[in-house]
Amino acid sequence: MSAHSNHPFHLVDKSPWPILSAFSVFTLVTGIAKWFHTFEISLFLLGTLSTLMIMSQWWRDVVREGTYQGHHTQVVVLGLRWGMILFITSEVLFFFSFFWAFFHSSLAPAVEIGSVWPPAGIQPFNPFQIPLLNTAILLASGVTVTWAHHALIEGNYTQVVHGLLATVGLGLYFTSLQALEYYEAPFTIADSVYGSTFFVATGFHGVHVIVGTLFLFVCLFRHVWLHFTKTHHFGFEAAAWYWHFVDVVWLFLYISIYWWGN
Numbered sequence: 001m002s003a004h005s006n007h008p009f010h011l012v013d014k015s016p017w018p019i020l021s022a023f024s025v026f027t028l029v030t031g032i033a034k035w036f037h038t039f040e041i042s043l044f045l046l047g048t049l050s051t052l053m054i055m056s057q058w059w060r061d062v063v064r065e066g067t068y069q070g071h072h073t074q075v076v077v078l079g080l081r082w083g084m085i086l087f088i089t090s091e092v093l094f095f096f097s098f099f100w101a102f103f104h105s106s107l108a109p110a111v112e113i114g115s116v117w118p119p120a121g122i123q124p125f126n127p128f129q130i131p132l133l134n135t136a137i138l139l140a141s142g143v144t145v146t147w148a149h150h151a152l153i154e155g156n157y158t159q160v161v162h163g164l165l166a167t168v169g170l171g172l173y174f175t176s177l178q179a180l181e182y183y184e185a186p187f188t189i190a191d192s193v194y195g196s197t198f199f200v201a202t203g204f205h206g207v208h209v210i211v212g213t214l215f216l217f218v219c220l221f222r223h224v225w226l227h228f229t230k231t232h233h234f235g236f237e238a239a240a241w242y243w244h245f246v247d248v249v250w251l252f253l254y255i256s257i258y259w260w261g262n
Helices: 017-038 042-068 074-107 130-154 157-183 192-224 234-260
Strands: none
Touching (some): 017 042, 042 192, 074 192, 074 234, 130 192, 192 234
16 A cells, blocks of 8 residues: 555554464364363364464554654544554443342342352452552552653653553553462352353453453553654553552452452
C-alpha cells in the first residue's frame, strides 16, 4: 500500500494472521477439551505455542504500522480508542454472566446442595488470607500503572520503566499466589455449583491477569525501544485501561465470592 493517500484512514493490507489465529485458537480449545477428558496435553501445548507465535507476529505488524509507517493518524487512534472501549464493555458483560450465575445459585440455594450457601460439605477460603493479599497486590498495581502513565505523559523515561516493572512484577506475584491458592483448594470445580462458579469466575479473571501482564510487558519493551511519545502512546493507554478493568473485576469478585459468599 502506498504511504500517500487523500484520507486519514488506514486501509490495512491483506494479512494471514486472522485466519491463522482462528485455526490456532480452535486447536487450543480442542486441546483443552482433550486434556480434560484424556489427560493428554500435547494438542493443548501445540495450540498455545501456535497462538503465541501468531500473536507476536500480528502485534509486530501493528507496531510497525503505527510506529514506523505512520498509519495511526488521529482519526485512526480515535477508532482504536472506541474499539478498546467496546472490547472492555464486552468483557464486562462476559463477567456479568458469571456474577449472575453466582448470585442466582447463592441467593436461593437448591435443595440438592442442602438449601444452604456455601453448599454442605464445602469449606470456602478465608477471605482475609491470600484473597485479601491479592486484593492489595492488584490495588497497588493499579497505582503503579497510573504512575507509569503519568510519567510517560510528562516525558520521564526512567519512571515509566520503574512503574511498568513494578506493575508486571505485581501481576506475576498475583498469578503465583492464585496458583498456590488453587493448589491448596479444599474443593474442586466438580464440587457442586459452588466449585463451578468459583473456579470459572476466578479462573477467567486469572487468565485476564496473565493477558494484561503480557500486554504491559510488551509495552515495557516498546517503551525501552522508544516507540512511545508524550502524545502518541495509545498502545500503552489500552494496556492501562485493560489493567484497571482487571482490577475492578477483582474487587467485585473479592467482595461477592470470597467475602459475601463465604
